[in-house]
Amino acid sequence: MFKNSKSVFAVALILLIWFVSTSYAQTKTIKDGVFTEAQVEAGQNAYEANCNVCHNIKFYRDIWKGWIDKPLLNFWYTIVAEMPADNPGSLLDAEYTYIVANILSEMGFPSGDTVLDPNNGMGQINIVSP
Ligand code: HEC
Numbered sequence: 001m002f003k004n005s006k007s008v009f010a011v012a013l014i015l016l017i018w019f020v021s022t023s024y025a026q027t028k029t030i031k032d033g034v035f036t037e038a039q040v041e042a043g044q045n046a047y048e049a050n051c052n053v054c055h056n057i058k059f060y061r062d063i064w065k066g067w068i069d070k071p072l073l074n075f076w077y078t079i080v081a082e083m084p085a086d087n088p089g090s091l092l093d094a095e096y097t098y099i100v101a102n103i104l105s106e107m108g109f110p111s112g113d114t115v116l117d118p119n120n121g122m123g124q125i126n127i128v129s130p
Pocket residue numbers: 047050051052053054055063066078079083084085086099
């Protein structure tokens with residue numbers, strides 16, 4: 001009996017550790033340096049060539065509220081699917097990723113050592129307010 005409750009305790013402890021570590025993985029936000037400075041720079045030309053004619057940075061400040069607490073991947077995917085409005089999906093995935101890095105940087109979020117990649121963890125990065 002004692003032996004059993006000990007193993008129940010052990011299982012509960014493992015579950016707790018698992019739960020805590022996965023919730024940490026999910027609480028990464030765009031404030032955690034989730035893109036590199038090189039991506040921001042690469043995004044600048046792509047942004048000017050494909051987006052600037054219709055949206056300046058003020059546009060993102062205005063729509064940001066609607067994106068808070070959503071995964072960054074959703075934002076990326078919306079842009080891939082719908083933008084540029086006159087030619088949706090016309091850019092490479094990498095160019096869209098650079099553009100997202102550029103937008104985040106212009107919004108005041110910090111760059112870091114992690115390369116932003118839609119195939120690697122972007123769904124676990126939450127959008128937050130600046
Ligand atoms: C020809 C004009 C035009 C171009 C070019 C353009 N957009 Fe848009 N964009 C629009 C319009 C129109 C909307 C929808 C109306 C609105 O939300 O103001 C929109 C909406 C958006 C939204 C809001 C989506 C949402 O649901 O919240 C984002 C983000 C966005 N555009 C980003 C971009 C990016 C990044 C580029 C460059 C790759 C780009 N747009 C190029 C016209 C354009």
